Amino acid sequence: MRLDLTAPLTWSDWHTTMSTNEPVPSSFIESLHALREKAFASLEVCQNEADLESHFYAFLGKKGSITLLLKGLKDLDPETRRSAGQQAHQLRQELDSLHQAKRSALKQSALQEHIKQQRFDALRPLNAPRGSLHPVSIIQAEVEDIFSRMGFAIMDGPEVESDANNFERLNFSADHPARDMQDTIWTQDGNLMRTHTSCVQVRSMQVLTPPFRIIAPGRVFRYEETDASHENTFHQVEGMMIGENISVANLIHIMKSFLSTFFERELAVRLRPGYFPFVEPGFELDASCLMCGGSGCQTCKQSGWIELLPCGLVHPNVLQLNGINPQRWNGFAFGLGLDRLVMLRYNIKDIRYFMSGNLRFLKQF
Numbered sequence: 001m002r003l004d005l006t007a008p009l010t011w012s013d014w015h016t017t018m019s020t021n022e023p024v025p026s027s028f029i030e031s032l033h034a035l036r037e038k039a040f041a042s043l044e045v046c047q048n049e050a051d052l053e054s055h056f057y058a059f060l061g062k063k064g065s066i067t068l069l070l071k072g073l074k075d076l077d078p079e080t081r082r083s084a085g086q087q088a089h090q091l092r093q094e095l096d097s098l099h100q101a102k103r104s105a106l107k108q109s110a111l112q113e114h115i116k117q118q119r120f121d122a123l124r125p126l127n128a129p130r131g132s133l134h135p136v137s138i139i140q141a142e143v144e145d146i147f148s149r150m151g152f153a154i155m156d157g158p159e160v161e162s163d164a165n166n167f168e169r170l171n172f173s174a175d176h177p178a179r180d181m182q183d184t185i186w187t188q189d190g191n192l193m194r195t196h197t198s199c200v201q202v203r204s205m206q207v208l209t210p211p212f213r214i215i216a217p218g219r220v221f222r223y224e225e226t227d228a229s230h231e232n233t234f235h236q237v238e239g240m241m242i243g244e245n246i247s248v249a250n251l252i253h254i255m256k257s258f259l260s261t262f263f264e265r266e267l268a269v270r271l272r273p274g275y276f277p278f279v280e281p282g283f284e285l286d287a288s289c290l291m292c293g294g295s296g297c298q299t300c301k302q303s304g305w306i307e308l309l310p311c312g313l314v315h316p317n318v319l320q321l322n323g324i325n326p327q328r329w330n331g332f333a334f335g336l337g338l339d340r341l342v343m344l345r346y347n348i349k350d351i352r353y354f355m356s357g358n359l360r361f362l363k364q365f
């Protein structure tokens, strides 16, 4: 008997036609062949996963032709069952592995197609979120740029310093009361977190031959309470110019040039006396108020001036202590509070934003 190959093949289709102790009837073999061809043809036309699903369902699934056929084997007598079963199982295995192979081939070609369509374009803009420079870094770069154009080299130094570089070689003796002006964070090995960038002056004097002019931007640390204008970790830019016959006039000129370029307007400056052991004379430099131009407002507390930076002429002891002959060379130094400059530029009211890690604040720059 020939089976209807358009319907799923079942045991009962042919089982009824033969006696149970017969050897495997040739009609069964034929049916297997027919089923095999039908499955091959069906597999051949599978174009995608969905086609393959239907194919699997029709032949290999729970109610598929082969499965039903195998289920029916149990009704046969043992002799016929063994032989018929072997052939049916073989066919099942063959179709199984063809199905697997087809699945892999389809996957592979789908992947190739996907790759073809997703050609990597190195110039396509990425959608990844982008960071931005910290405002202190932005202003630091500007300050470096302005001073570079005036012939200043940029120096760097470590944040953990020796007492000698941070204090002693700047004319602070061991028991100098001015050490208390800067509350110090000490490390266990007797070093300290630099309290100012003036220690880079010291390092510069030791490695450079006069005349020279340098600036040294960097992070400094003090053991102090924080408030809107004080941090325990902040930034300074040290400046130093060493030459022959350097005067306060040179200091004023360089400071005025820097401030006018930075704030993009002509600013008046004035000096008031200030004390630091490493400068003599020492000054506090004020600039005409950026908000009111000098007429008096809330920012300058009606004075018309804002305090900008301490400075002075390098103390001869400091030159001597760092191997520079004070008979021949002299110079000036200054210490700019970088964070305060950033606050003035962007009108930021609280210095504590800078180290807060607050992304809403940082994303504005």
Ligand code: FA5
Pocket (backbone or CB within 6 Å): 182, 195, 196, 197, 198, 222, 224, 229, 230, 231, 232, 234, 235, 236, 238, 276, 279, 308, 309, 310, 311, 312, 333, 334, 335, 336, 337, 338, 339, 340, 351
């Ligand atoms: C000094 O640190 C001296 N080394 C500066 C100096 C250099 C003087 C060279 C003379 C010659 P002072 O402690 O005043 O000085 O600090 C300098 C600047 O750092 C201040 O004007 C201020 O702008 C800033 N500053 C000081 N303390 C803090 C703080 N806690 N938080 C933020 N900024 C500060």
